[in-house]
Amino acid sequence: MSRSGGREPRQDEDEELEAATLLSGEDAPHVHARNPESRVLLVRLGLSFFLFGLINNVLYVIILSAALDLVPPSTPKGIIAFCNIFPALVAKLGWPYLLKGRIRYARRLVGCTACSVCGMLVVALFDTLSMRLFGICLASFSSGLGELTFLQLSTRYHPPSVAGHSVGYFASGTGGAGLVGAFLWWELRGLGVRLGVGLSSILPFIIPITYFLILPRPDRFVGRDFSAAEEDDFDNAPMTASYTPLPRGEDEDTVPVTEPEAAVKAPIALSMEDKWRLAKPMLTKYMLPLFCVYLFEYTINQGISPTLVYPVPTRESHWFMSLLIHSIRDYYPLWQLVYQSTVFLSRSSISLGLPPLPGRLLSLPAIVQGVILSTLAFESAVGIFGDSDAREGWSFAFVFLLIAIEGICGGLAYVNVFYRINQEKHDNPGTDPERAKQEREFKIGSIGLADSAGILMASLVAVPTEIELCRAQVARGKLFCKSL
Numbered sequence: 001m002s003r004s005g006g007r008e009p010r011q012d013e014d015e016e017l018e019a020a021t022l023l024s025g026e027d028a029p030h031v032h033a034r035n036p037e038s039r040v041l042l043v044r045l046g047l048s049f050f051l052f053g054l055i056n057n058v059l060y061v062i063i064l065s066a067a068l069d070l071v072p073p074s075t076p077k078g079i080i081a082f083c084n085i086f087p088a089l090v091a092k093l094g095w096p097y098l099l100k101g102r103i104r105y106a107r108r109l110v111g112c113t114a115c116s117v118c119g120m121l122v123v124a125l126f127d128t129l130s131m132r133l134f135g136i137c138l139a140s141f142s143s144g145l146g147e148l149t150f151l152q153l154s155t156r157y158h159p160p161s162v163a164g165h166s167v168g169y170f171a172s173g174t175g176g177a178g179l180v181g182a183f184l185w186w187e188l189r190g191l192g193v194r195l196g197v198g199l200s201s202i203l204p205f206i207i208p209i210t211y212f213l214i215l216p217r218p219d220r221f222v223g224r225d226f227s228a229a230e231e232d233d234f235d236n237a238p239m240t241a242s243y244t245p246l247p248r249g250e251d252e253d254t255v256p257v258t259e260p261e262a263a264v265k266a267p268i269a270l271s272m273e274d275k276w277r278l279a280k281p282m283l284t285k286y287m288l289p290l291f292c293v294y295l296f297e298y299t300i301n302q303g304i305s306p307t308l309v310y311p312v313p314t315r316e317s318h319w320f321m322s323l324l325i326h327s328i329r330d331y332y333p334l335w336q337l338v339y340q341s342t343v344f345l346s347r348s349s350i351s352l353g354l355p356p357l358p359g360r361l362l363s364l365p366a367i368v369q370g371v372i373l374s375t376l377a378f379e380s381a382v383g384i385f386g387d388s389d390a391r392e393g394w395s396f397a398f399v400f401l402l403i404a405i406e407g408i409c410g411g412l413a414y415v416n417v418f419y420r421i422n423q424e425k426h427d428n429p430g431t432d433p434e435r436a437k438q439e440r441e442f443k444i445g446s447i448g449l450a451d452s453a454g455i456l457m458a459s460l461v462a463v464p465t466e467i468e469l470c471r472a473q474v475a476r477g478k479l480f481c482k483s484l
Helices: 009-024 036-065 078-098 105-125 129-154 160-191 193-200 203-213 231-235 259-264 272-279 282-307 319-324 328-347 364-381 389-423 433-446 449-475
Strands: none
Touching (some): 036 160, 078 129, 078 272, 078 433, 078 449, 105 129, 129 389, 160 389, 272 433, 282 328, 319 389, 328 389, 364 389
């Protein structure tokens, strides 16, 4: 009787496995195909989900990058951020809970594409503020619905290492969207809002092209031999009932059954009680860490980073800094570049074959983010190294390092939360295959609202935060924030 404090033996085994994983890297999710055809399938799968993540999120970044050009100077830029995130939150909150039955992936993705294109065209063709905000809302809603759809689609692939492969590359694509979107608008903004945003409306068409022409169907992976370090653990576990490949044809989400079964089997749809039962255990395990990471992360980006401004360095005193900073307006774009670059790298960790965080450490990025937020706020308000020119280099390096860690934590939280929920084993091995699939789709789709809720909350907190930090700087004689 070796139990301690009522702990289950399986829980002890899981924690021991996670500890061994952290030290040895055994849980590295890199998938190995044993023949050329399987390798081609994995490449096509990874490329497809990377493009899904990239294109789905790139319009969000373009709109934020173009915020100064989209609204009159007298209009608060925060209204762009609000219209760019609130509709996505509505989609992530409403769709998983209101939708019943099977997901029609092809129809939904075509609808998302049409909504995105219409939204960008409205922004490009109309000059009134109300119409442009309406177009931004359309694109935002489409982006939120698209993100949860692609995450749900990843659960349709089997074995688990292949499903994790999909999530890893999707997360990498979403990370790359920050860099690609900012670069695209930098190149397009010279053409003007009408033509620049209008050309951006072409991008969503990549999604249906990828879905219909590049993405391999889930049934192509059935019966193939893949090896992954974690596969033995998942394959020996009763994740679901036997896998049923998706049929070919227009109704790609219909599970084939024999004629006698079809005559008596009623359509399966999760009730609200079923969905609450599935969502409740995920509130603290997955949703709360993701919410906190995004709340802290976007409060830093929108409320603290704009105040992290220092004197323009000279070549004689700080030659490296002088290569990057030519005016005080260069600091904020630099912090955003550091952040976006490290987010991309950390969101790509799974696709690069690095081991995922153990489940019990999913809250660690949020804790680190909280410490970074407090430290950067203190640096902005007080100045840890002082305000003398001789200490400017220390302050610059310190902030650079903390923002890089901020990006790493944000990316790790995103990819690991969705990877872990994607890889969860099914509790009841006797569950109907179609019901098991719907449960997996709901679980991964329902936690997406946590990041959008965190961003929305941060947009409300960031404005007073920036104002108070600027006041603190002015009180000690540092006036740079007033001249931005």
